[in-house]
Amino acid sequence: MPTDLPLLDRRLGERCCDIGARPSRTHSEAEELAADFDDLAHPVRLQLLDVLVRNEGRVCVCDLEAAVPVKQPTVSHHLRLLRESGLIESEKVGQWVYYRIRRDAARALRDRVQRVLAAFA
Amino acid sequence: MPTDLPLLDRRLGERCCDIGARPSRTHSEAEELAADFDDLAHPVRLQLLDVLVRNEGRVCVCDLEAAVPVKQPTVSHHLRLLRESGLIESEKVGQWVYYRIRRDAARALRDRVQRVLAAFA
DNA sequence: AGAGTATATTGACGGACGTCGATATACCTG
DNA sequence: CAGGTATATCGACGTCCGTCAATATACTCT
Numbered sequence: 001m002p003t004d005l006p007l008l009d010r011r012l013g014e015r016c017c018d019i020g021a022r023p024s025r026t027h028s029e030a031e032e033l034a035a036d037f038d039d040l041a042h043p044v045r046l047q048l049l050d051v052l053v054r055n056e057g058r059v060c061v062c063d064l065e066a067a068v069p070v071k072q073p074t075v076s077h078h079l080r081l082l083r084e085s086g087l088i089e090s091e092k093v094g095q096w097v098y099y100r101i102r103r104d105a106a107r108a109l110r111d112r113v114q115r116v117l118a119a120f121a
Numbered sequence: 122m123p124t125d126l127p128l129l130d131r132r133l134g135e136r137c138c139d140i141g142a143r144p145s146r147t148h149s150e151a152e153e154l155a156a157d158f159d160d161l162a163h164p165v166r167l168q169l170l171d172v173l174v175r176n177e178g179r180v181c182v183c184d185l186e187a188a189v190p191v192k193q194p195t196v197s198h199h200l201r202l203l204r205e206s207g208l209i210e211s212e213k214v215g216q217w218v219y220y221r222i223r224r225d226a227a228r229a230l231r232d233r234v235q236r237v238l239a240a241f242a
Numbered sequence: 243a244g245a246g247t248a249t250a251t252t253g254a255c256g257g258a259c260g261t262c263g264a265t266a267t268a269c270c271t272g
Numbered sequence: 273c274a275g276g277t278a279t280a281t282c283g284a285c286g287t288c289c290g291t292c293a294a295t296a297t298a299c300t301c302t
Contacts (some may be wrong), residue, residue: 030164
């Protein structure tokens with residue numbers, strides 16, 4: 001698209017506020033994307049996901065607890081957020097709860113995020 | 122790495138909390154990454170970046186203001202956050218301020234994020 | 243049943259975040 | 273200089289977020 005023409009005019013300081021720049025996404029689309037980034041915008045959640053990704057299969061909560069610098073209720077809190085956003089799932093075995101990453105959801109998130117970031121190139 | 126062996130044991134419910142799972146990143150590394158995601162974790166910031174990416178060069182604040190559903194002080198607020206994180210820069214021309222994306226910083230952020238998400242594959 | 247363990251939930255607290263009206267600052271024009 | 277415009281900053285307000293101690297729930301073993 002020839003977005004250059006109005007910009008050259010603008011350089012002269014003669015016009016402003018009239019390029020009619022509109023985002024390519026609606027605000028609610030942007031909200032959904034922001035929610036994707038939000039899931040990843042906390043160090044504890046990143047570390048939990050990291051452990052789950054690198055330990056294919058099952059990791060129990062006490063292992064996760066040992067991997068991050070917060071107390072058990074806080075770990076449960078972040079695990080709940082990740083579960084509610086569909087990125088991980090849990091399975092109760094005896095008195096333990098094993099968590100694992102949901103590869104399909106993780107890949108879908110990765111693809112959505114990469115589609116956004118591709119425009120940054 | 123053979124992460125499977127302890128996991129098979131674990132399946133029987135006989136052991137727990139001993140795989141010594143440690144995140145591949147320190148907490149402060151995770152904090153820096155989380156800050157990257159935080160920059161993108163707001164719909165208004167995503168929309169602002171979108172407009173700046175798609176209008177190579179200069180966009181003045183009033184144009185940005187027209188593109189998002191918040192008032193002028195809030196636009197300035199988000200522009201400041203993006204500027205402080207190095208993703209955009211501004212140039213004053215007459216009574217206007219033109220913003221543009223910093224391609225180098227944007228690409229660097231994209232690469233950091235993609236490196237994280239690659240593990241999700 | 244009773245004691246111990248693993249995990250989730252609740253409730254409270256402090257602090258950070260998003261928003262906006264009001265105001266300040268800087269510039270331009272007449 | 274006076275009046276107008278563009279943008280930034282300030283100050284206040286409400287809401288959301290992260291954390292944890294305490295408690296609840298569910299399971300295991302004896």
